[in-house]
Amino acid sequence: MKTYRARATGELRLWFKPGEIDDWMEVELRKANLYPTADDPVVDIERFVDRHLGVDLEQYAPLKCTVLGETRFEPGKKPKILINKSLTEIAVDEEDVEPWLRSKWRMTMAHEATHVLLHRGLYPSDDSQQMLFSVEDDNSSDGQNHAYQCLEKSLDAPGRGDWREVQANKGMAALLMPKSLFLVLYQAERERMAADSKPLLKGSPEASRIAKTLGRLFDVSVQSVEIRIQELNLFANPGQVQLL
């Protein structure tokens, strides 16, 4: 992890080497004794946040309906993760929950967890410390307390937006689909489809099928699996196909 200064604003930012967030999340899952297996690849994200992360978790927070989750950093207090009450109620408590709703809840929880892991150091842990970085934060009312809000659109557009949100989405994918296990299950699925020798093209029916299967296995959205495949460079580009 390094810092750099954005040319346009002069703001200091965090920069991670390719694969660094993946490695970090794998270490955290192992430290928490929650690294999933091929037989049971679903990360127990609630347990990870509740017991490992050292935060206050509020799963029934009265947040605005457009806000799925929020992470708060306040001096002298543990970071606080809030999950929208309405989301938890429909995604976890209802009987016969739709899988996509449960995935959304899990992804929100993992997204907020990653803010804590990656961005906790951006804020002073008590009043006597200065902020390590100058952070523009719309939610800060007094210059000391800071909150990240995860909106519906943040999860839907993981490659865009505020750099911290982009990093949190990468971390979310790395937490819920740990790289080593993801590659194992991806390969197994490719072999099962008897297509391991053929390049996988983005948007192809094969890609869609494999994303659906892996999404079900990891209990995440199909879209997030497609992004994961892309970020791990598992899609062939059209030029490669023509050469083959």
Place this chain on the structure above:
Amino acid sequence: MANTRNAKTLGETIREARTPKGSLREFAKKLDITPSYLSDIENDRRVPAEDVLRRIADLLGLDFDELMAKAGRFGEDADRYMRRHPTAGVLFRQLSDSNLADDDLAKLLKKAEELAKKRGGQK
């Protein structure tokens, strides 16, 4: 004797004790309350009824009297006692007006425990 120095709120005390023992939903099920209600308790949005507080104390190995104090409740028995003995209410108001420190309160509590012992544990 209750630890009057503990500055944690009721919700914080319960959450800290509950977290190592299980998830919010598991514990809510044991208490026979909804996870949403337990979450409100842990975040100090609602104060549980005395019987719920007693079950929480039993399951988490917490001091019931301390939880009641944090909840700002005297309890049904204490309420009845205060109605029967108005002097008890006067005593409490005097304590409150005097704004005694924790150490002084601990001394008074010890004295009360000694008196209760002499009377054979009578309430």
